[in-house]
Amino acid sequence: MRPIQIAPSLLSADFARLGEEIKAIEPYANMIHIDVMDGHFVPNLTFGAPVIEKLRLWTTLPFDVHLMISPVDPFLEDFANAGANILTVHPEASVHVYRTLQVIKELGCKAGVALNPGTPLGRIEPLLPVVDLILVMTVNPGFGGQAFLESQLPRIEQVRRLIEGSGREILLEVDGGISSITAPLAINAGADVLVAGNAIFNNGGPAHYEESIQALRGKNG
Ligand code: DX5
Ligand code: ZN
16 A cells, blocks of 8 residues: 655645644644745735745755746746755646756756646656656645545546556645545545645644544544
């Protein structure tokens, strides 16, 4: 059985207390998922590299930075310097996405590519030789708390087969609408990493973070 990693998404955390929120989930999380939105590529705004640089002081857990910005290339170096460990881009946000992934690796980060619900799988297939993580979106990007799109389950399975066929070590991350109900579906379809915002941060407050994360791993309490 593959070990399942949980990446809490700060999008649903208390933005005025992000450092404390990271400390509160740190003992139970495998990495921290940070959604960067520009109000242009997606219809919402969050934070940029200076905020991530300050958050870097709060934990040694890997920062899994999901870039929903266009253009993305001019900002890669800033995010790498701010302390990102994984930089994930959407192919629609870069004219030359293979080169973008190469640049991310040259900057010392792992390179991720995200697959929107409407993006054909063929878009990521040529990237297998260079990519370290494939993020399958199970909602349309932009907001937390949306319903999990079950229509994406066969695509998670297809991506899992692509990864196995590549012979490379590539993480399969699933992002959007993950809860204790949908987590097993994503895991059975082939996920290695589950991103979750609403199911962790809006589920009774910090006293419940541990139990909320364990529930995503399929454990009680
Ligand atoms: C959506 C973001 C997600 C979001 C998931 O565009 O990419 O990471 O935080 O939130 P939940 O888990 O609430 O669906
Ligand atoms: Zn995300």
